[in-house]
Amino acid sequence: MAETTYIEAITQAMAEEMARDERVFLIGEDVGAYGGAFKTSAGLLERFGAERVIDTPISEIAIVGAASGAALMGMRPIAEMQFIDFITCAYDMLVNFAATSRYRVGSSCPLVVRGPAGAGVHGGPFHSLSPEAMFMNRPGLKIVSPGTAYDAKGLLKAAIRDDDPVIYIEHKFLYRRIKENLPEEDYIVPLGKANVRRSGKDLTIVTWGAMIYVADEAADALAKDGVSVEVIDLRSILPFDEEAILTSVAKTNRAIILHEAPLTGGAGAEFAARIAEKAFDYLDAPIKRVASLDVPTPYSPPLEEYYLPNASKVLAAARELLAY
Amino acid sequence: MALETFGLTRDQLLDIDYYLRLTRTLEERLVAMFRQAKVIGGLYRSLGQEGESVAAAYALDYKQGDVVQPLIRNMGAILVAGATPSDIIKQYMAKGDSPTRGRELNIHFGHPERDGFIGQISMLGDMIPVMAGIALAGRMRKKNLVSLAFIGDGASSTGAFYEGMNFATVKKLPMVVVLENNGYAYSTPTANQTAARALADKAYAFGCASDTVDGNDVLATYGAVKRAVDHARSGGGVTLLEVITFRMKGHAEHDNAAYVPPELVEEWKGKDPLQRFERALVENHYASGEDFSRIQERVRREVDTATDEAERSPMPRGEEAAMGLYAGDGYWES
Secondary structure, three states, X not given: OOEEEHHHHHHHHHHHHHHHXXXXXXXXXXXXXXXXXXXXXXXXXXXXOOOOEEEOOOOHHHHHHHHHHHHHOOOEEEEEOOXXXXXXXXXXXXXXXXXXXXXXXXXXXXXXXXXXXXXXXXXXXXXOOOOOHHHHOOEOEEXXXXXXXXXXXXXXXXXXXXXXXXXXXXXXXXXXXXXXXXXXXXXXXXXXXOEEEEXXXXXXXXXXXXXXXXXXXHHHHHHHOOOOEEEEEOOEEEOOOHHHHHHHHHHHOOEEEEEEEEOOOOHHHXXXXXXXXXXXXXXXXXXXXXXXXXXXXXXXXXXXXXXXXXXXXXXXXXXXXXXX | OOOOOOOOOHHHHHHXXXXXXHHHHHHHHXXXXXXXXXXXXXXXXXXXXXXXXXXXXXXXXXXXXXXXXXXXXXXXXXXXXXXXXXXXXXXXXXXXXXXXXXXXXXXXXXXXXXXXXOOOOOOHHHHHHHHHHHXXXXXXXXXXXXXXXXXXXXXXXXXXXXXXXXXHHHOOOOEEEEEEEOOEEOOEEHHHHOOOOOHHHHHHHHOOEEEEEEOOOHXXXXXXXXXXXXXHHOOOOOEEXXXXXXXXXXXXXXXXXXXXXXXXXXXXXXXXXXXXXXXXXXXXXXXXXXXXXXXXHHHHHHHHHHHHHHHHOOOOOHHXXXXXXXXXXXXXXX
């Protein structure tokens, strides 16, 4: 069976859901005739027509707002941000309108907002965002961040079928670097469920998105020293799989949280706090966070490399914890 | 010259009068309850704006699936669409069996498909893109519905307004935007809100149709909105309709509006939409004082009954605050 790239998995998920459910449509900038800035929607216009693959003016508020209005009317919109950084332009609409709709007035607002996120491709300050933390403290949204092609497809399908608004963070660094054999048959990856990517007994790394590969690299290196690392790919940031985190920490007694967004106020702070509150007795060492620097994402490769987490930063943190 | 009624029958004209009276009486009741501390949050009057609120909403066809989105001074609009006085009083009183079960304030409620109206959020400009999405969904689902959004002189300064208007016009959506120029956004006069000569002139930037009407003339407003609705339904796209009116009270009950020149308020008192409408109906023999007395009696009875019902309603249980965020916990279905 043919290997599927991460980006093809996203395209397949959209196409299959649009074929399965006529309420599903795609709306965004350059998603139609051009097929999306990264060609994520290539072929969808030809297959589903301009009524369901909607090109818009450069108006993120209008894209997310119109998707929200349509969602209230029973549609299943997928709103594309050309780069996820531009979701900040629609922040108000998402956190005040879409996120609160069910809680405030009992109205389901099932839209998916998705777009290319993450650094490592020299996109600079405005094309490198990892936006999860800025939405975590605004209840009502769900947030997912796949790191594999399998999860990219399964999480997107689950997000489209979900009755609540979902922010789907796809990592552009992975688009064409990751290839996997995917099942032929329809499947979803349930929202809110982590994946134990690698089983181990000495140290837990909780991570997601492109950082799962950094965790793998660190885990391989530590394995050579006889250290057995458990890697939890969180996949869903909100709601998150607290049980998976706590179960792992109870087993390994050491935890690193690894994420690509800047350290301070990052999602890792929440997970660290949760471990401290609920698994303190199991810990043999402090909880460590490895994240990007607290600066905007710089453009030049040496700067960006210094800014981002990498395996050696994870190894340094791990060795510190293992010394306890 | 005969009164131009735009095809409205005598019964419909009296129906409009009923909604005008209902709006005013219900608000007066809410003011009394506010002073008795029975209203939990703020209270925002639509005095002087009942005419355009009711007239605009009356031009829609709810059986066709049309949707109206009010602002705080358009309570009359949602009454026309089907909201009940008891729903509204319960909302103000934050009751547990209010439409939002105590989660939301005043007229922030309603589902576009189920109710024919959708309450605004406080970031008012956001409602223009949302209403565009409702119109878009209607078209995708072959419903031939029209969405009607109210927006004010203040919120028409927001970015969301511009994005939403531009998007809706480009997509030629079946949408009517009633831009109320009521003189003030909180304390800011319209002249400090925009340097445009008229708010309707903003339509030139979008390329949509535009119109201007005296918002305190109920029938003229109905006629202008009806034209815009017909235009939208027949595929003509968006109309930006400026209604000229005046906010007769402060931003809310706590605001004495000392910043509004008293002579301006006096001038607009003479243009009260309800009095003008009833006078026109009498002068043109569509109605008599007896008709209005009967309507007022009915309205008083309905508002009394609604007040009793709302007062008897329970407050929500505190622990409900943790429920109903996501689908699946059964809260909204119970």
